[in-house]
Amino acid sequence: MLQHPDSALVVRPATLFDLPAIDLIQRLCYQPVFHEPVETFAARLRLSPGSSWVAEAGGQVLGYFFTHPWTGEAPPPLGKTLEHLPQHQDTHFLHDLAVHPHARGRGVAPRLIEAALHWGKQRGLKFTRLVAVAGAAPFWRKWGFKPVAAAPAYGDDAALMALSAENQAITTRP
Numbered sequence: 001m002l003q004h005p006d007s008a009l010v011v012r013p014a015t016l017f018d019l020p021a022i023d024l025i026q027r028l029c030y031q032p033v034f035h036e037p038v039e040t041f042a043a044r045l046r047l048s049p050g051s052s053w054v055a056e057a058g059g060q061v062l063g064y065f066f067t068h069p070w071t072g073e074a075p076p077p078l079g080k081t082l083e084h085l086p087q088h089q090d091t092h093f094l095h096d097l098a099v100h101p102h103a104r105g106r107g108v109a110p111r112l113i114e115a116a117l118h119w120g121k122q123r124g125l126k127f128t129r130l131v132a133v134a135g136a137a138p139f140w141r142k143w144g145f146k147p148v149a150a151a152p153a154y155g156d157d158a159a160l161m162a163l164s165a166e167n168q169a170i171t172t173r174p
């Protein structure tokens with residue numbers, strides 16, 4: 001059973017200790033075709049410590065958001081372990097946001113997104129990009145992201161979406 005709804009929500013950087021909870025949430029949230037090996041999450045934490053977060057309440061992880069610096073429009077390959085990050089980095093790539101099905105609609109996603117957008121802004125990355133999968137594009141539109149291309153490697157209905165730094169400045173919480 002998930003924690004009492006009144007428990008305070010805390011957003012903090014993800015660590016390797018969170019990976020079992022993260023793996024469980026991804027399995028509850030995505031079709032098997034999108035399940036990534038835990039090692040791919042671990043590699044992202046190693047390559048870019050501090051740019052991925054979990055939200056927890058009462059010591060229970062309710063959601064996670066993995067992001068990392070990247071370059072250009074082409075997204076990183078799905079399900080593959082990243083060996084290194086590009087040298088020239090102009091993009092904050094938002095890799096994976098997921099909230100436990102029993103914890104949705106309680107402000108978990110907005111808190112994770114705000115932490116991530118703040119990090120990207122502090123880092124001075126010019127673009128914020130993501131691939132909306134499984135019909136999530138309308139969710140991201142509310143945060144100011146606009147579709148810029150198809151992303152067939154992530155699925156037939158996947159869309160590459162972008163938010164420029166200028167737009168981010170005026171993006172308000174939906």
Ligand SMILES: CC(C)(COP(=O)(O)OP(=O)(O)OC[C@H]1O[C@@H](n2cnc3c(N)ncnc32)[C@H](O)[C@@H]1OP(=O)(O)O)[C@@H](O)C(=O)NCCC(=O)NCCS
Binds near residue numbers: 029103108
């Ligand atoms: C997307 C997700 C993180 C949102 O979490 P949440 O806690 O429901 O987020 P919020 O409460 O901030 O937002 C909920 C709003 O977004 C809408 N929404 C959520 N997922 C959506 C989707 N896939 N498509 C369209 N709208 C969506 C809800 O209907 C709700 O709308 P409302 O505010 O008008 O009622 C969560 O639904 C999830 O984990 N989904 C599965 C994983 C996923 O698809 N991640 C994104 C992949 S790019």
